[in-house]
Amino acid sequence: MRILYVASEALPFIASGGLADVAGSLPKALQGRQHICRVVMPLYGDIKPEMRAKMRFLCDFTVELAWRHQYCGVFEATIDGVVYYFIDNEYYFRRSGIYGFFDDGERFAFFSKAVVDMIRYIDFRPDILHCNDWQTALVPCYLNCYYRGDDLYRDIKTVFTIHNIQYQGQYGREMVEDVLGLPRGVAEYNDDCNYMAGAIIQSGMVTTVSPTYAREILDPWFAHGLDPLLRQYSWKLRGILNGIDTVTYNPETDQSIYKTYSVSTYQDKAVNKQRLQKDMGLSQMGDAMLVGIVTRLASHKGLDLIKFIFPKLIEEGMEVVILGSGEYVYESFFNEMAATYPDKVAFRCGFIPDLARKIYAGSDVFLMPSKSEPCGLAQMVSLRYGTIPVVRKTGGLADSIVDMGDSGGTGYTFQSYNAHDMFGAIKRAQSHYYDKPAWERAIQNAMKTDCSWAKSAKEYTSMYEELMGW
Ligand code: GLC
Secondary structure (H helix, E strand, C coil), X not given: CEEEEECCCECCCEXXXXXXXXXXXXXXXXXXXXXXXXXXXXXXXXXXXXXHCCCEEEEEEEEEECCEEEEEEEEEEEECCEEEEEEECHHHHCCCCCCCXXXXXXXXXXXXXXXXXXXXXXXXXXXXXXXXXXXXXXXXXXXXXXXXXXXXXXXXXXXXXXXXXCCCCEECXXXXXXXXXXXXXXXXXXXXXXXXXXXXXXXXXXXXXXXHHHHHCCCHHHHCCCHHHHHHCHHHEEECCCCXXXXXXXXXXXXXXXXCCCCXXXXXXXXXXXXXXXXXXXXXXXXXXXXXXXXXXXXXXXXXXXXXXXXXXXXXXXXXEEEECECHHHHHHHHHHHHHCCCCEEEEECCXXXXXXXXXXXXXXXXXXXXXXXXXCHHHHHHHCCCEEEEECCHHHHHHCCECCCCCCCEEEECCCCHHHXXXXXXXXXXXXXXXXXXXXXXXXXXXXXXXXXXXXXXXXXXXXXXXXX
């Protein structure tokens, strides 16, 4: 099968969140299963010159977006056997930053239309267009409204994957005709223009990134208003758990960590802890359990629970290292905690992949109490580095982490969105931590857990096959 994977970000070119990890690793895994999977993304000004140097110009054409006629160039690069296409338009994409502009709705409408047009000009005829999140949600809408009459497009199937239902591409209705150039009613929902709703209706298949989240988004608590629509289309909704790239996330070869280690040399994980504590200015006295947190500082990550009981963690003799940036309330809270407990709490504000890896390797437990979590990748990365996850049982966290109380457990879980329940789970981890032989077994067990794409790539293949049969 030939799949064109459409995403607004992909590693190794640019990343702001988990979508880039998926777009940078699932296509590779699918190619391993004899498919041809290529990726298309915008050519952002922020893509580093050394990555740009790998690209070559392919072609250019004009994209019609309502009354606009916009230039579109296409570049191409091959990384690890995967072909990436880049949509070039400097007015839309040569800016510093990738999202958060007043005209994001127009920028990604342009991108989506350009992707559909591009198929005419390149030598790749996809069987499936696999779109991701609201930024690419108009692809199936344009395809169905304007291109189906052309033989080239008649049989192309579409898949739309929801990585996070909170961001839907929601605007005033006037956007639909004036900017998107779509007929009224398409990409509209509840009197608003809504890109994601458009994709749910227009795509052949809708998937999300874990089976539990696929069930959760049928419920108003999780769905940010889209649950009635998803219930209506639940017949084409599937949940497939993400994997992680186990080649780049590998403590045996990771050049970002202080000392590499494997399941058999897991003792060297301790060296990573000591060096991390030293670099972060944390005390090495006693044998404090080091809690790592790497996250966007957004409320759905469960940070209010952490805020609520934070001093108790320190009173119980733990140390905490936090890396992340985002909402001001959390940045200022963690700054305050680091100032209050200078040798027990360290906070670095930012998106620093190199430090993130040091935290995955050097922490004892990894805390991820998300209010909702479509899949979550950090808990799987921490397993791979032998850092025991403490997670709330929701979405992909529920599907990837089994509580130690159950057989074959790999982490600690709690159910209710309640700070004391979370604290209870952390305390259970801490008593386990001081039972050294048992803790060492837990580390090894975590490291042996298979979080690779192997199983998921197989499930994607069956889903594509099912869709091709429709
Ligand atoms: C989004 C979700 C996260 C998921 C990622 C990749 O960032 O919030 O849970 O892991 O997409 O699918």
